[in-house]
Amino acid sequence: MAKLAIRVNGKRHVVKAERDTPLLYVLRNELDLHGPRFGCGLSQCGACTVQADGKAIRSCVTPVSGVAHQEITTLEGLGTPEEPGAVQQAFIDNQAAQCGYCTNGMIVAADAFLARHPDPTEDEIKRAMTPYLCRCGTHFRIVEAIKAAAKSQAPGERR
Numbered sequence: 001m002a003k004l005a006i007r008v009n010g011k012r013h014v015v016k017a018e019r020d021t022p023l024l025y026v027l028r029n030e031l032d033l034h035g036p037r038f039g040c041g042l043s044q045c046g047a048c049t050v051q052a053d054g055k056a057i058r059s060c061v062t063p064v065s066g067v068a069h070q071e072i073t074t075l076e077g078l079g080t081p082e083e084p085g086a087v088q089q090a091f092i093d094n095q096a097a098q099c100g101y102c103t104n105g106m107i108v109a110a111d112a113f114l115a116r117h118p119d120p121t122e123d124e125i126k127r128a129m130t131p132y133l134c135r136c137g138t139h140f141r142i143v144e145a146i147k148a149a150a151k152s153q154a155p156g157e158r159r
């Protein structure tokens, strides 16, 4: 076991882990952050998505030592129940979930996407979200939520 320092949601944490332990396990089991979820564990579904320096990554296949110098943001870092972030609020407003298992990864991925593409077309949203799987078939509402989030963050319309 190594002692590793990682930054998550604006705070520094020192964790004990093997260098190749998946970041997902450290977030959930050591830091008690359950926003990132275990879906496939094989980089195929996106349920475990977090941001590393603003880029969406799959924490189930990312060794914790690989992000030691990056700022990690989980769903918990995007807002709170009292003050949800723009994408979180848009998912709520558009009821963009059924079972909700994929939702956290979708929100984190969409937030990273919108930071780089603040005024996306519907096709761009669909392309960006294609690698994120929803077994309930909520994709239509997810796309609507992302469009709404982009609109709510447009200059002059920020909440």
Ligand code: FES
Binding pocket: 037, 038, 039, 040, 041, 042, 043, 044, 045, 046, 047, 048, 049, 058, 059, 060, 061
């Ligand atoms: S749990 Fe990481 S991609 Fe499915």
Ligand code: FES
Binding pocket: 096, 097, 098, 099, 100, 101, 102, 103, 133, 134, 135, 136, 137, 138
């Ligand atoms: S809402 Fe159930 S997996 Fe997406």
